[in-house]
Amino acid sequence: MGDGLMIQVENLTKRYAGHTAVTDVSFNVSRGEIVGLLGPNGAGKSTIMRILSCYMPASAGTVRVAEHDVFTEADEVRRRIGYMPENNPLHRDMRVREYLRFRGALKGLTRNRCRERAEIVMQQCGLAEVHRKIIGHLSKGYQQRVGLADALIHEPELIILDEPTIGLDPNQIRAVRQLIKDLGQKHTVLISTHILPEVEMTCNRVLILHQGRILAADTTENLQHLMSDRGQVIAEIAAPVAELKACWEQMPEIEHFDLAPVDGDYIRCSLTGQPGVDLRPQVFASVCAQGWQMRELTRSRHSLEDIFVRVTHGEKEEEAS
Amino acid sequence: MQVYWTLIRRELSSHFCSWTGYVVIACAAFLFGASFNNLIVALKAQATDRPVTELFYGTIYFWMIVLLAPPVITMRSFAMEKSSGTFETLMTAPVSDAQVVLAKFTGALIFYILLWLPSLGSLAVVRYYSRDTTLLDPATIGTTFLGVVLLGFLYMSMGCFASAMTRNQIIAAMVSIAGGAALFLMSFIAMVFSTQTGWEAQLLSHVGLIEHMKDFARGVIDTRPLVFYLSLTALFLFLTFKVIESRRWK
Structure with missing residues (x-):
């Protein structure tokens, strides 16, 4: 058992x-996966990461990293993980290279190895041109890269990154995401975030956390499927309200609809269909049949909030029944 | 062991790569100067048969350094790491709690010892101009320094303990100053009780820092203060270790 399992x-x-931050959570991560912990603030993401990185112990349950228990074999585990905590704390008075060498030595690298690795990770994270600068004087994006370089310096098997893109500008976010993707080729990566596109872009698998519980754990494709199967469709059509109402009421696939007048003759229709049905072709067909004018037909993007509402709603229903 | 030295180096560089270390040394040097001036004035006014080291180290300036420098040196050790969050990166590296506590303590102690080195220069000046080689014998200076270092052991461990308990450097410094001053003031209570023979007097006679220092400055090494300082240091370091470890109990 546990062969090939990293976590x-x-x-x-x-x-x-x-209060209880994390309740009865179980999950596995295989070697080589990039897994995202997705959840709003206070969902328990950082708590799980801190337990995995041996910063604090669990109240109950077992956590093993690379076959080592995080409580009884903390030293073995710490050697195998590179952890970047939330808000990326750094010694701001040190220079980049000096800091990386210091961290390397702390993590048990020999002097020569430390030098070698510091140069390699600086190249990898694009820090070569700022290696002599004081960390406190660097921009947020560079500081984030220093944090990543620190997590990588001892070639850990598992990299744990807590909100690695928080506070960065869009270009920096893109660079960091690319870096994480590249890391996934050699290492197992666990990242936490509350930004949905981040997970879609970088992770193979997602665990959705809410109030200390795992609500969904699946691959990104399945999750997207889950999100879109009851997709809401938005259509802006120029037609009399009464006719529109009658048209949508006739259509059995539509569970619920809302009409709101926008500028001119156009009416904005928000249509919610049954699970697994894509309403767009049917809406288009009926608009054509009636000869109305349509200027927009789109599936509304599901935000993280929608997923949470849905998943937590489902849970409440279960509890009620 | 490598980790231990790496951490000590980091502690020392945090003092010397910022202003704080130099400001502390400058303030201490100023107080030494005042102390030195006192000594010269006293020697000029009248001859004395007391050892010069005793005059030098029995002044109010000496105790100001002993009481104020350690809290300033140690207040940052844990409190700053906790407030900036680097404590988390430190404790998730493969280092043990004991290594961290001992390295922080050793780093602070080394800085404290470096702080006292300029005072040797003042003594050398006295020796040079007095042209009396018997005035200051190296053994007495050695025991005086031993006393200073032992005081450093105690006050540094106390400072580390105060710093480990909070994430606020000011609170760490205040707690450590209050604790240090309270211990120092016991000497005065001891003096009041010195004519009595009850158990209180006996107990207090063992915690009189001023008396201990006088003995060391005279060139006397008594094992009782030695045990007193080392055991209290061990106690405070143990408490610091427990405070650091306590994050695992919560």
Whole structure:
């Protein structure tokens, strides 16, 4: 059992004084995967990462990284992980190269190896041109790369990044995402985020956390499918309201609709279909049949919020029944 | 061991790569100067048969350095790491809690010892101009320094403990100053009780820092203060270790 598994979490619970941050969470991560922990603030992402990186112990359950228990074999685990905490804390008074060598030495690299690795990770993270600068004087994007370089310096098997793109501008975010993708070729990566496109772009698999529980764990494709199967369709059509109403009421696939007048004769229709049905072709066909004018037909993008609403809603229904 | 030295180097560089280290050394040098001036004035006014080291180290300036420098040196050790978040990166590297505590303590102690080195220069000046080689014998200076270093052990460990308990450097410094001053003031209570023979007097006679320092400055090494300083240092370091470890209990 556990062959090829990088992370094994079983029934993990973490209680702080007064509240429970993580409740009975179980999941596995195989070697070579890039897995995203997705959830709003306070969902328990950072708590899980801190337990995985041996910063604090679990209240209950077992957590194993590369076959080593994080509580009893913390030293073995720490050697195997590169962890970048939330907000990327750094010694701001040190120079980039000096800092990376210091971190390398702390992580048990020999002097020569430290030098070698510092040069390699600086190349990898695009830090070569700022290696003599004081970290506190660098821009946020460069500081983030220093944090990443620190996580990579000892060639860890598992890289844990807590909100790696927070506070960066769009170009920097893109660069960091590309870097994470590249890392995924050699390492197992676990990242946490509350930004959905980030997960879509970088991860093979997603765990959705809410209030300390895992609500969904699936590959990104399946998740997107889950999101789109009851997709809402937005259509802006120039037609009399009464006729539009009658038309949508006739269509059995539409579960629910809303009409709102916009500028001119156009009416904005928000149509919610049954699970698994894409309404767009039918809407288009009926608009053509009636000879109305249509200027927009689009499937509304599901935000993270929608998924949460849906998944948490589902949970409540279960509880009620 | 490599980790231990790496951490000590980092501690020392954090003092010397910023202004704080130099400001502390400059303030201490100023107080030494004042102390030195006192000594010259006293020697000029009247001859004395007391050892010069005792005059030098029995002044109010000496105690100001002992009481104020350690809190300023140690206040950053844990509190700053905690407030900036680097404590998390430190404790998730493959280092043990004991290594971190000992390295922080050793780093602070080395800085404290470096702080006292300029005072040797003042003594050398006295020796040079007095042309009396018996005035300052190296052994007495050695024991005086031993006393200073032992005080450093105690106050540095106390400072580390205060710093480990909070993430606010000001609170760390205040707690450590208050604790240090309270211990120092015990000497005065001890003096009041010195004529009595009860258990209180006996107990207090063992915690009189001023008395201990006088002995060291005279060239006397008593094992009792030695045990006192080393055991209290061990206690505070143990408490610091427990505070650091306590994140695992929560």
